[in-house]
Amino acid sequence: MMNRAQLKASLSRNTQAQREVRRYQRHVFEHVLLNSPNIRKPNFAQISVADLGHVFHATDEFFFGGKIGSFFEHTYASPLSFRLSKRMTISGGMTTMVREYGARPSETRFEIAVATTPLFETFNVDSQSTVGGLACRSRLEALQRIVEHEMVHLVELMLTGDSNCQAGPFRRFVKRNFGHVESNHELLTPRDVASRSLGIRCGDFVCFYRDGRRYQGLVNRITKRATVLVKDSSGVAYSDGVCYRKFYVPLNQLKKASAA
Numbered sequence: 001m002m003n004r005a006q007l008k009a010s011l012s013r014n015t016q017a018q019r020e021v022r023r024y025q026r027h028v029f030e031h032v033l034l035n036s037p038n039i040r041k042p043n044f045a046q047i048s049v050a051d052l053g054h055v056f057h058a059t060d061e062f063f064f065g066g067k068i069g070s071f072f073e074h075t076y077a078s079p080l081s082f083r084l085s086k087r088m089t090i091s092g093g094m095t096t097m098v099r100e101y102g103a104r105p106s107e108t109r110f111e112i113a114v115a116t117t118p119l120f121e122t123f124n125v126d127s128q129s130t131v132g133g134l135a136c137r138s139r140l141e142a143l144q145r146i147v148e149h150e151m152v153h154l155v156e157l158m159l160t161g162d163s164n165c166q167a168g169p170f171r172r173f174v175k176r177n178f179g180h181v182e183s184n185h186e187l188l189t190p191r192d193v194a195s196r197s198l199g200i201r202c203g204d205f206v207c208f209y210r211d212g213r214r215y216q217g218l219v220n221r222i223t224k225r226a227t228v229l230v231k232d233s234s235g236v237a238y239s240d241g242v243c244y245r246k247f248y249v250p251l252n253q254l255k256k257a258s259a260a
């Protein structure tokens, strides 16, 4: 079994020619389509935590001979957990490490979360996007790039206890192994979708119905829903000196209004 130093040395030798990178990525793509419980087409309509695990392990298998997963299993007591998040709307994924105070290193827990909202929204509207600086022509390709990025976070966290995808070591590793040239994505966030499909942006004047009543207000924030501030003397005073009541409105229930 590999220890930390051996894993580090082995990964630092792991360099793929860019043509090989694309070939392995294609293998993972095909493997997932054949074996994953829900991902049966590149623009899949459903995904479960098991599918996410599948993409992760297939990537590890094709790129690293399964070393990352087997090091993990032998080093940590809890299995690596996967999560799908509907609420994460800006970043594509997130890897977290939790070690309780006084716990042994082997009791450290790790989780990889992938944001499903940008993944689904983007390919409802567009046929192509970019993750890690690489063109993705389907949900599955975008998911693979996100998992590859998070896998590098996991490796850095396991090896050093810290990880930063803006820093040199991360960028070199992710470039060398997966061909990523950026640490970001251009998947659509709910804000992009709102501004494109509904023409609504923060600061816009909108109207909506609530309990049969029509309200007008200003869009203050857009996540899965929009936060709309409606002038109301019984509301809370804001920095502009006006009192507003706050409403959370699903984006599809908003209409642009002209300022009164």
Ligand SMILES: [Zn+2]
Pocket: 149, 153, 164, 165, 183
């Ligand atoms: Zn990152």
